[in-house]
Amino acid sequence: MSTNTEEKKAWAAVPAVAHIEAQLATLEARRRALGDALGPDMARRKVYDDAARATVEGGDFPADIGKRAAKAYRDSLEAESEALGVRAGIDSLKAHLTYLKTTDGAELALTELGKSLMAFLAEVREHIPALEGARSAEEAIQVGSDATEAWKWLTAAVGRLKVLRAAQWNILRPLGDGQRLRELREKGHLEVAGLKPDDVPRDVLHSMTTGLYDVNYLVYLANIGTAWVPTSFDEVEAEAEDVVDIGVPDDSVIDSPRRRDTASSAPLTSP
Template structure:
């Protein structure tokens, strides 16, 4: 993108100018140096310098000019830094979209060229086969360089518009092989392709696989890449409340009826003392006799 390149170029030039700018002293330091020199001369000779005012004015004026330019260069560097970052952040989606379109062109051409290879898998085999196979191998070699450039630019842009914690995650995702194919779990990607993605060292075999997979893409943003990583790594189905449980109602049979045990010495409680004691209940169990309580004697 011309605007991004221009803003970055201006910022880099401002940095260079500030670094090569001559060293100098502030107006206060310049005056202090003239004063120290005059005091030292007076201490040694007992005579005050007749050129003190002229020397002080000259040193102060030169220091003011130096400080003004130094401050201007610092401000220019800061302003151009923010302008470059703003242009980069603003244009990042367009840059990534452009890279995605360029990737599509590369892989389309690679897919067309790979059909002429047949069973050829090495440069030596292409030389031996000659003809269309050799021409296809040469085209794929050139496309391989383009693929590397697109991937390098992709990670540069994503890193430049991300915060520090996001950059750490970008490095981790790149090392794991994310950010290359969409809608495909990493376990379903051949190991030789994953190894090439992790090392960013592609070969013709990986280029051909990406071309025929139809899943290669360039993320449009950090959030886009993060969503793809989550989709590629999380379980296909899960229950955030734990394993499924059978919650259908269950019928528990009631306990079998067991009649109360009534020993022979049982008595019916007398609820009304004005009436005679009721007849005792009919016993249905035999238990050992027990000693009568105090209340049963009355």
Template sequence: MRQSSNPALVAAWATVPEVATAQKRAEDAVKLRRQFPSGLPPAEALRAVQDEAIATFRDTGKWPNDFAKRAATAHADALVWDAEVVALRRAEAELQYEAESIRDDMAPDVLAYLGRRLAEILTAAKDASTTLGDVTTAEGAIDAGGDALDAWRRLTGLVTDLRNVRAAQWHVLRSVAREDERALLNRWAAQGHGEVRGIRLDDVPAHVREAVRSQSYSIAQLVWLAHSGAAYVPTSFDNLQADVTAAEEPETYDDRGPLRDMSPRVTPIPVPAQPNTSRDPRPFLD
């Protein structure tokens, strides 16, 4: 079970009751299996009775009169124990698998929730930054006091919220991805993809690109994202892949190779030659 203490992720999964129910059932199955009394498989239980009878015969020379009854009882009890412990192990494995499958199926809903949460964070950050005006440091906010100081404090809390949403986003995307897809996700995250769309990464300020790559945000990066209108949460691996492709495509290209001048070419109409009137008439006179 993929657990996380990230409050943004916990809140996101809480919006999907099917996940909470499946996870609870899987956890209960683990508890039942762990609390089940220890015992021996049927073959081992029967062998224990046999070993005891042989030891008695070795010491006394007498075979136990109740061997058959004890052997049958031990084997029957062990069969009952073994049947239930096998069923509990199956229940644990199957319910965990089902819980993971439900999480995978519901991942787009959770990512959509994180997208809405991001929008709320950025709206609040935009309002707070407007209140700050020209204040760009904590010292400046303290000196200004009043609304500016309150706005700075709100932005500080919103930075933490932004980090949690981004961490939750990548957690979900990696959790539901295949192994080859996870490798791509890690590469894209390192390049700074997956957080802004509609603009090329080269057009994003360097300090914002670095914050995206390291997942280490500050108020400056939060405010830029809030005002850019480009921040988003991908709703699936395919959605992110399409955005990465769009962001990396050249602005202008020609499928046949280098750019060519495709403007119409005008071919001048040739001027017909003038007739030659200076030919010597003498050959015709001979």
């Protein structure tokens, strides 16, 4: 199970998936509690061996050896049957969970993730005015304390964006051609809908196509109005059909003085 908090939250919003995952957790715990046990034949044989050993050491061979051996066999058979049943249940539920996560369940989870992204970007927009146009930690300090605090918050928020996009990728990846989906991601189609590369600043496009997010990209994404989480592989393909492929921008093209200043400035806090 993924440790990505946003991914777990998205799947938890899909009732069928949440139910199966809860049942799986219960069965996995039950299997661990059962531990390892002797099979029926070995359990019965142990009764014989224990009886013989006790007799050698001076005791009497049990008059009810058959009853003891039969009970050991039945008890072990029940334990073995329970272990096999639990294991079969786990395998079946895992297969069904995979089915849910590659069909309608994925669309529901991605829809929920999209809601989380929109709520997050709305929160980001609340901190943007305080920057007063600052594009680096140094510029924020020059603007004043409010800008400094906003820059700190936004720097930390970049980490949240990474988690959201990682969750998006994890849910989308099993839904179609992995190589094609990777190509679409590297062209920015998983970041915004209706992408027109010519209208995007080169430094922003670089972040968009590489996943190397920073505060300036987060500010752009929050303000653009077309940030999205596609709900299916086909939806991403449809968005990309009419877009001219300009490739991933070369670092040398965007290495402007402003970009270098921004990149070299140390954040006031780490995400």
